[in-house]
Amino acid sequence: xxxxxxxxxxxxxxxxxxxxxxxxxxxxxxxxxxxxxxxxxxxxxxxxxxxxxxxxxxxxxxxxxxxxxxxxxxxxxxxxxxxxxxxxxxxxxxxxxxxxxxxx
Numbered sequence: 001x002x003x004x005x006x007x008x009x010x011x012x013x014x015x016x017x018x019x020x021x022x023x024x025x026x027x028x029x030x031x032x033x034x035x036x037x038x039x040x041x042x043x044x045x046x047x048x049x050x051x052x053x054x055x056x057x058x059x060x061x062x063x064x065x066x067x068x069x070x071x072x073x074x075x076x077x078x079x080x081x082x083x084x085x086x087x088x089x090x091x092x093x094x095x096x097x098x099x100x101x102x103x104x
Contacts, residue, residue, distance in 0.1 A: 003080045003081065004087070005086075006086040006087045006090060007060070007078050007080055007085045007086075007087045009085060009086055010083075010084050010085050010086055010089070011086055014086065018089050018092055018093065019032075023096075025092055030077050030082065030083040031075050031076060031077040031084070032076040032077070032088055032089075032092055033074065033075050034073070034074050034092070034095070034096075035072070035073045035074075036071070036072045036073075036074070036099055037070060037071050037072075038071075038072070039070065040069070040070050041069045041070055043070065044069065044071065044072050045066070047072055047098065047099065048066060048072055050098040051064060051072075051095055051098055052064070054091065054094045054095065055091065058087070058091050058094065060076075060078070060087045060088070060090075060091050062074050062075060062076045062091065062095075063075040063076075074095055076088040076091060076092055
C-alpha cells in the first residue's frame with residue numbers, strides 16, 4: 001500500500017512558516033522539535049493526552065517526551081519518508097493548537 005500523499009511531499013513554504021522566529025519549532029536534520037512547559041505535572045500529562053488523541057486522528061505519531069515533570073518535548077518525523085513531510089507540518093500546527101485546552 002503506498003504512503004498517503006501528505007507523507008511523501010513537503011511544502012517548503014509551509015515548513016518555513018512553521019519555523020518562523022518565535023514559533024518554538026526547530027528543525028534538527030530530518031525532524032521537527034518543540035518543547036512545551038506547563039505549570040505542573042497534571043497540565044503536562046493532559047497536554048500529552050491531547051497530542052496523543054490528535055496524533056491518532058492524523059495517523060501520524062510523534063515521539064513524546066515528558067521531562068522534569070512539567071516539560072513535554074515533541075519530535076516529529078515521517079519514518080516512511082526518512083525525513084520531513086507535510087504530515088509533520090500539519091501535526092505540528094495541530095499540536096500548537098492543543099497546547100491550551102478549549103475554553104482555557
